[in-house]
Amino acid sequence: MPKKRTEKKLVGLGEDVLKDIKQKKNPKIEIPIRSLSNVVYDEKTKSLTLGDKVSKRFFFNVAHAKKFMQTMMVAAFCKELLNEKIHTSLRDMYYNLKHTISNSDENTFDEQRESDPIVIDLEVALDVLREQLHLSADVRGRAVGNVTILDRGDTVNLAKLGSGGYAIPSNIEDIKFKKVNAKYILVVEKNAAFERLHEDKFWKKHNCVLIGAQGQAARGVRRLIQRLSNEFKLPVYVFCDSDPYGWYIYSVIKFGSMSLAHVSDRLGTPHARYIGLTISDIEKFGLKDFTIKTRDVDIKRAKDMMKYKWFQHPAWQKELKLLIKGKRKAELEALSGRGLRFMTEKYLPQKIKNKEFLP
């Protein structure tokens, strides 16, 4: 039971501190460092992960004492959430924990930006997801396909949700997949493309699960992609704008992100592949008239990405170079220049048939 495990870890944190106190030691909490200096790309697992640098937070240290107290408060709060079977947001937690310490004019927390990083600290220190600590993240994204899930007691068939689809929640941990009948998962960056594919019944014809991320994939979306593809051995194809931001969205789904490197193993999907758009597609699919001039920030980002270890594959280096040289980018909607159903009927089927994916 993952819930019992999370509870045990929270209790363990408290017990370690108690042990220190009983032994008259300076109570401490060990927290792996998650600054960029400790983020490494693991070539073997194809994911961003944390190195082995660890920091210690001591109770009897003027520079640590307040953070130590805050860490204990957040941990106790999460334990309470688990006991009460209640989930909440970071902002609600902040308001709930904020108060003036009696006989002082010191607040427990002055700003939410003090409590947010503590949650990440606990996520790293205890090696759990914040969703397992019952702290929900932002929600965004929808899904449709031949997938039947059990979610909070309800059996939901994602093939029978009309035009709307299933609103992907923050917490995917407690969802059970009852029946999955699909050949692959298609993740679409933009809602307009999701709507097009949904209306054209692409997921029915091609028997896939269609997930609309609506921009950068929320944690719930990333976790859903990972669980679904791992538990049912489904390939994952990611479909984004042909620009550095779109490629970054893909890379986060696949490799993880630098700021959340400690959870790449639970939110990343290293076997995901990139189906498009690419700069090469512009020529190949006659999209030249529908491209956009890059902005300076695109070029800068592309140059940065060329150095990332997880973008070293020659195919990606080629695309990045093409973008930098040609100074043109293309959005998913550019495919509509070739006809509204070009994406559904030509582009995607051809790419999938010929296995034209980037790694």
Add this chain to the structure above:
Amino acid sequence: MPKKRTEKKLVGLGEDVLKDIKQKKNPKIEIPIRSLSNVVYDEKTKSLTLGDKVSKRFFFNVAHAKKFMQTMMVAAFCKELLNEKIHTSLRDMYYNLKHTISNSDENTFDEQRESDPIVIDLEVALDVLREQLHLSADVRGRAVGNVTILDRGDTVNLAKLGSGGYAIPSNIEDIKFKKVNAKYILVVEKNAAFERLHEDKFWKKHNCVLIGAQGQAARGVRRLIQRLSNEFKLPVYVFCDSDPYGWYIYSVIKFGSMSLAHVSDRLGTPHARYIGLTISDIEKFGLKDFTIKTRDVDIKRAKDMMKYKWFQHPAWQKELKLLIKGKRKAELEALSGRGLRFMTEKYLPQKIKNKEFLP
């Protein structure tokens, strides 16, 4: 059949132009003016609406000719969408219509900001919703409750969608309500509050429909609120942050918005009432420790709102004055300062029981 009606209006637009041509008149399109100078607040219907100023767009007029062509192109495109039974986004439409006019170096459209307003022009001129022209808007928001709908052939029970809920689509026109069993509709600005109420089964206990707007209500959300409340005579309570932005979100749901005044009759819900938060609530519910200092923009906005005709009710004037004077505002999450379930178990039930609504 609303679809037939929309089609007829589009055809009518073309026929009028043809008639002008046959009679050797200068072809024209009449479009009600939708600048602020023509937006009026209708005290009787309690909604923002357009006045009677109309502009004429002529074909033989150097200043009008390009816009005339663009209007015809967009209208023809929408007719095609209806024929093809296909919906698309404004951006896809832009890419689809953009091309260089033969024997010239003139583009039909150079930027999307040229094609977007044409859609609104048509919406006004033909008195249809852009969704009826098959042009989808952004999607955002989710719904749960004892509501069974028929959506694109699927029967969806909004009470059986687990933690996720029903992702509200852009186009509500074709949705049929098969069964609705609820006493009222509760619209919540923020997702965290939606999640809290959903997890606490508030909508089950109080037999209401719970709608999460996730910020400013998308067109689909506004249309859903209106249709559901009108067709089933349900009161609507709106629950937002106690600050000018939250109150503005409420006012758009109720009265409509200035920029979309021409569709207030189809997107607005004049009988909606405001359940909270208010500045008075801060005192009444012991939220003082959980307020935030206003920013200059809040005060400026509040002062503007005091002048709006649709905020003249003494109860609103009082709240606006309290905010300006006290320089404090409160978010929905402030209620978590009193306990995570304070909102579900105390605040909302008390407000509803005592009918403590603002008009």
